[in-house]
Amino acid sequence: VNCRPGTFLDLISMQNCNLTNLPENYSMRFYLYHYLVNPEMIQIAELPHSHKVIGYVMSRMQERNNIQKEPPYGGITSVSILRTYRKMGIAHRLMRCAHRAMGEIYGAEYVSLHVRETNTAAKHLYLKTMGYHLHEPHIEYYADGETAYELHCSTKREL
Numbered sequence: 001v002n003c004r005p006g007t008f009l010d011l012i013s014m015q016n017c018n019l020t021n022l023p024e025n026y027s028m029r030f031y032l033y034h035y036l037v038n039p040e041m042i043q044i045a046e047l048p049h050s051h052k053v054i055g056y057v058m059s060r061m062q063e064r065n066n067i068q069k070e071p072p073y074g075g076i077t078s079v080s081i082l083r084t085y086r087k088m089g090i091a092h093r094l095m096r097c098a099h100r101a102m103g104e105i106y107g108a109e110y111v112s113l114h115v116r117e118t119n120t121a122a123k124h125l126y127l128k129t130m131g132y133h134l135h136e137p138h139i140e141y142y143a144d145g146e147t148a149y150e151l152h153c154s155t156k157r158e159l
């Protein structure tokens with residue numbers, strides 16, 4: 001499996017991956033906007049011969065309310081790996097690339113994300129494998145009423 005930065009040609013494959021795997025879906029306009037604003041912030045996993053896209057991570061730099069007081073920080077918008085290719089370390093590889101891009105290109109001090117309380121696989125990846133910590137729970141964050149855990153991780157951390 002190859003991991004590489006995504007381009008706008010990957011956006012339809014990413015949308016397919018997202019629709020198959022997650023209840024949080026986005027319009028093509030959102031993907032295009034995300035790509036234009038954060039061109040280095042999409043990481044793709046693809047099969048070497050067919051170039052089939054089997055996973056992605058979308059990240060972004062977050063808007064800050066107070067530039068003097070808040071350090072630059074990044075956010076993970078969405079991560080998804082097609083079912084057949086899970087538990088092979090691919091999400092971890094993509095997340096490491098995303099952290100590096102945010103830390104080195106944009107000087108992000110830490111990365112923030114939201115994950116569903118019941119998402120065992122994603123919580124293992126973030127909390128156990130990558131060393132994210134719980135920043136704050138958000139009750140009824142998702143449209144169906146589920147709680148989100150807001151997790152943070154320093155970009156200085158060895159991943």
Ligand code: ACO
Pocket residue numbers: 021022076077078079080081082085086087088089090091092093113114115116119120121122124125128129
């Ligand atoms: N249950 C328990 N642990 C798991 C599971 C699982 N179902 N799946 C993976 N893990 C563990 C792995 O064993 C590994 O642990 P280790 O480092 O202790 O050995 C660790 O998580 C990382 O595994 P990867 O192989 O890198 O993860 P994978 O490529 O399978 O992708 C992901 C994980 C992205 C959560 C995948 O299951 C998926 O696409 N799920 C559906 C979409 C989703 O939930 N995305 C995250 C939403 S939150 C957000 O987007 C910010």
